[in-house]
Amino acid sequence: MTLKQAFEDQAGHCVGMGSPFMGQLMNVLARDWPTDSGLGRKFASVTGDVGPMGASLPLRIAGGLHALVLNRKSPELAKVYPPNSVSDAELSEAVLKALSAHEAFLLEWTDHAPQTNEVRRSAALIAGARVAAKHFNLPIHLSELGASGGLNLMWDHFALEIDGHHLGPNMSTILLSPDWTGPLPPSVQPQIEKRRGVDLNPLDPTRPDHLMRLMAYLWPDQPNRLSLTRSAASVLDVKVQQGDAIDWLAKQLPKQPQGCLHLIQHTVAWQYFPQGAQARGKALIEAAGKRATANRPLAWLSMENDGENNKGAALTLRLWPGDITLNLGRADFHGRWIDWQHTG
Structure with missing residues (x-):
């Protein structure tokens, strides 16, 4: 499974489990993922399954982005997150800016597997x-x-x-x-x-x-x-x-x-x-x-x-x-x- 396929696969799972926003985010990342960046190179170097049953890279980056919203490190990103509703273009622009501006934080964040306590x-x-x-x-x-x-x-x-x-x-x-x-x-x-x-x-x-x-x-x-x-x-x-x-x-x-x-x-x-x-x-x-x-x-x-x-x-x-x-x-x-x- 390629990274693009992993994002698209995760989008389907998210929509199926009642999260249209996560589906939108995953599809935006599948289309616009910045391959020529520190994060892009890091994710490209991961071997094996990058999807939900493996390294789960899509959820790692989604968790990092949500953390930027929760800890108020990115007010610009928060503006395109729920409860707000925005177009794919608006979401993509804000996400790509956050990936660039907070790359050091996200590089460290994505070292760790997703962890929930549902x-x-x-x-x-x-x-x-x-x-x-x-x-x-x-x-x-x-x-x-x-x-x-x-x-x-x-x-x-x-x-x-x-x-x-x-x-x-x-x-x-x-x-x-x-x-x-x-x-x-x-x-x-x-x-x-x-x-x-x-x-x-x-x-x-x-x-x-x-x-x-x-x-x-x-x-x-x-x-x-x-x-x-x-x-x-x-x-x-x-x-x-x-x-x-x-x-x-x-x-x-x-x-x-x-x-x-x-x-x-x-x-x-x-x-x-x-x-x-x-x-x-x-x-x-x-x-x-x-x-x-x-x-x-x-x-x-x-x-x-x-x-x-x-x-x-x-x-x-x-x-x-x-x-x-x-x-x-x-x-x-x-x-x-x-x-x-x-x-x-």
Whole structure:
């Protein structure tokens, strides 16, 4: 995939996920990308997949541009960003000027892979955890792989609303209301006793600079995502550890005490682990599952791309002892909708 193709491909994904502005921006960059510049030469030197499943160069530069707007470093660029609506020509002129004027900042920014912490994915985690808690009515030790800033480790502080049914804390200021099809999840309320997470590049959303980085990768014409991220950061009480997810997991699995359910979760993260790491992680979890008991059970909850991109992510829950696999349904990658298929 060429860089131009990556921009065009990303444009289609963005429009399909409800961001016409990002679609417009990606198409402008596909047409007018400054190849004869420091950024142009840097991107041209990248080998391998530059698209969404690889280096994700289009989202790197989009995040950098949004950061310039959020941190008020480019008032001229802010004038062509939402809520304003401008022509392709006006957007292109402002973007090219920003790419040139802030090249040093953007060169450094694009050294790092895109990093989001999509809070709306917690709707799927809330529902899946309720299924696990129904099977094993025990306090939960929660572990998240690829936890980013740790916001989705806080899902027990969020409320889920489905067709007038309120699930979760009544006083929560964070309300998730995806378009829901299918039956309601179980009514049992999971109780988290301990939470922990790991990420190669963890961010601390209580720090303004780290919160800004997370928000820069949220799409500018989707203000609800921005406000949810701010709200989730306000209740954060966990610090994500830095490290390789699978190495970290290998150390955590033997630590589970009796009388607790160890729930491992990850959302749109597993696909970015190297294949060898995926195989090792799966083997580690399955081996721990074989050692699980009714008083020391294990659950593995995932929301991941299974290749059916146009159908969202697959929601899967595995439970031990017994090695039970439950296909819970599917969810939009940003948590806008959930097709819940579990009836137990």
